Structure formats: C-alpha cells, structure tokens
Amino acid sequence: MDHFQMIFQYFQSNSESVMNGICGLLALASVKMYTCFEFSCPCLPRYNMAYSLGIMFVPPVVLFLCGLILNRQSLVMLEEWRRPQGHRKKDLAVIRCMCSSIMQRAMVAPVVWIVVTLLDGKCLICASSGSVDPKKFVGFANTSPVQVQQLLDKMPCKDDELMRNNTSHKAVSRYLRCWSQALRWSIFLILIIAVFLTRWLRPCFNQATLLQAHRWSNYIDIEQKIFEETCCEPSRLFAHKYILHFFESTWQEIKLHSFSLPRQGEGAEGEEDLLQGITDQDQVNKLLKMWYYEKPPLDVSQVTQK
Numbered sequence: 485m486d487h488f489q490m491i492f493q494y495f496q497s498n499s500e501s502v503m504n505g506i507c508g509l510l511a512l513a514s515v516k517m518y519t520c521f522e523f524s525c526p527c528l529p530r531y532n533m534a535y536s537l538g539i540m541f542v543p544p545v546v547l548f549l550c551g552l553i554l555n556r557q558s559l560v561m562l563e564e565w566r567r568p569q570g571h572r573k574k575d576l577a578v579i580r581c582m583c584s585s586i587m588q589r590a591m592v593a594p595v596v597w598i599v600v601t602l603l604d605g606k607c608l609i610c611a612s613s614g615s616v617d618p619k620k621f622v623g624f625a626n627t628s629p630v631q632v633q634q635l636l637d638k639m640p641c642k643d644d645e646l647m648r649n650n651t652s653h654k655a656v657s658r659y660l661r662c663w664s665q666a667l668r669w670s671i672f673l674i675l676i677i678a679v680f681l682t683r684w685l686r687p688c689f690n691q692a693t694l695l696q697a698h699r700w701s702n703y704i705d706i707e708q709k710i711f712e713e714t715c716c717e718p719s720r721l722f723a724h725k726y727i728l729h730f731f732e733s734t735w736q737e738i739k740l741h742s743f744s745l746p747r748q749g750e751g752a753e754g755e756e757d758l759l760q761g762i763t764d765q766d767q768v769n770k771l772l773k774m775w776y777y778e779k780p781p782l783d784v785s786q787v788t789q790k
Contacts, residue, residue, distance in 0.1 A: 506554050510593035514547055518600050525610035525640035532637060536611030540601050544594030551590030558586050560705050570779035578704065581697035595675070602668035605661035606640070612660055613639040620659070621652040711775070722768070 526535055552558045561582040564574065601607045616639075618632045627635065639656050686694070 504589070507551060507589045507592045510547055510551060510554075511596040514543070514593045514597040515600055517543070518597060518604070523604075523606045523610075525606070527610075527638050527641040529614060529633070529637045532614060532640070533611050536607045540598060540607045540611075544597045547593040547597060548590050551593060552586065555586050555589060557582055557701075557705055560708050561586060563708075564704055567779065568777050570777060571781045572779040575697070575700065577693060577697040578700045581694075582701045582704070585701070595671070599668055599671060602664045602671070605664035608664040608667070609657055609660040610640045612663070613637065613656065616656055616660070621655050 523539065525532060561579060564582070565579050567574070614633065614637050616636055618627075618636065635652075636656070639653060642653060642657075
C-alpha cells in the first residue's frame, strides 16, 4: 500500500511529466492502430472520397478528444474559466497559457496518425484516384470517358478485373503516392517552421508576463490537488464519527460479540479539533459553496488576519 501511495504522490507532484508520457503513449498507440488496421478501399465512385477522408480524419479527432480527457488540466482550466469572480480576479493570460499547454499535448497523437497515413499513401490514392487527369497517362488514350472514370475509381483495387489488363495502374498509384509523401513532408516543414518561430519569437514578448502566466497556471493545478487532499481527511473523520454515533444504540450487542469501539466521549475532543467544528451536512455544503462562489484572494496576510 505504501508503494502505491508513493507512486500516486509522484504522479501528482510530476503531473507535467506524466502528461508528456501519456501523449507519447497515445502517439505510439496511433501508429500501432494504423499498422494493425487493414485499409480496404471500396472502389466505388461515391464512397472512395468519404471512406478515405473518414479514415484519415475521424481517428485523429478521437485521439484529440482522448488527449483532452486524459489531461487533468483540461477540467482545471474549464473550472477556472467558468467559476464566479468572487474575491479573486480571473486572469485571461493564465487561462490562455493552460489552454496552449493542453492543446499542444493533445495534438501530438492526431498529427502522428495523419503523418503515418500520408506515409503509407493508401488513403490518398483511394480518395484522389477518381480526380486524376487521365491525359497524363498513356494507358487511357483509346478509352471512352465513361470507361476512364470507371478505371480511375477502380484504380486502388489492383485485384479487380478491370485493373488486370490496364497498364497505367502502377503509374497512377506511383503518382498519387508521391503526392502523399509530398504532403507529409509539407506538414513536417510547417510544424518545424512553427516550432522554430515560436522558440525564436518568444523572447520578443514580455518574459515577465509569460513567467507569471506559467507560474499561476501551475499554482491553480496544485491548489486544486491540495484542496481535494485537504477535504479527504475531515470527510473520513466525519464519516467515522457519524458511524460511531449510528451504532451507539446497539452498543450492548456489539460488546457481546467482542467488538471494541471507543465509548462516547473518548477521543471526541481530538476529533472535534480535526473536524474544526463541522458537525452536519449543511455546514460542509456551506463551506464548499463559499469556496466556489467566494474564492478568497491570493493574499496570505489577509487570510491570517481573518
């Protein structure tokens, strides 16, 4: 039990490292899912494009949502954005900093999926085969326009009867695969340029403001964790004391069965100190409501004076 508690405390104290690890696992999972998935183009005029685009973009949306769900800071950011003003003002720079961090991590797995699909080239071949210009290929010279369109739609299916005697199948597939790889490298180039500009243009902005936003975004996350941990111990003591009072009426029966429970008054004083005078559900609800609607200012001296 102590080992699990140490691991849990490590995860809580190193949430940023844990989230980086989760994003890496999602990226690896996206690659594994695509390699295990057997892509099969329908080779039908009205379904090639829809099927290919669905395979290329629906899983990234799912992976993106999984990245948001698994990121604990997503809920913390939404709570900070939607909470009432109270006695503590809301800083939009802090919320933007949290949102930027969440989005960057959540976009890793979707980008990896799209890059892998473009590297393979099957999705783009299936989606774009019907829109290829047949004049670029010799095999369509003596074919009617209707037959040309049928051949192009059947192009991803090399085992089809129409493709067995067609000499342009490999040429069209090679042409579209080159376009797929060109798009892949274009995405890589855009991402590298974006990261480069972000790293080099960042010093041009106010560094003090960036440090403040990063610091207070971490503080909001830590405050939420400590608040949850602090509420657990009084809740446990409250439940313990309530159960003891509930079984007080059956004390004689419990005593006959050799159960040992403290008598009334024993240890009650210590429990009252830990419970800080909280004795009923309405008091707990009132305190939680005050914490949510009247968030105290970040000034320890004012809290100490109160």
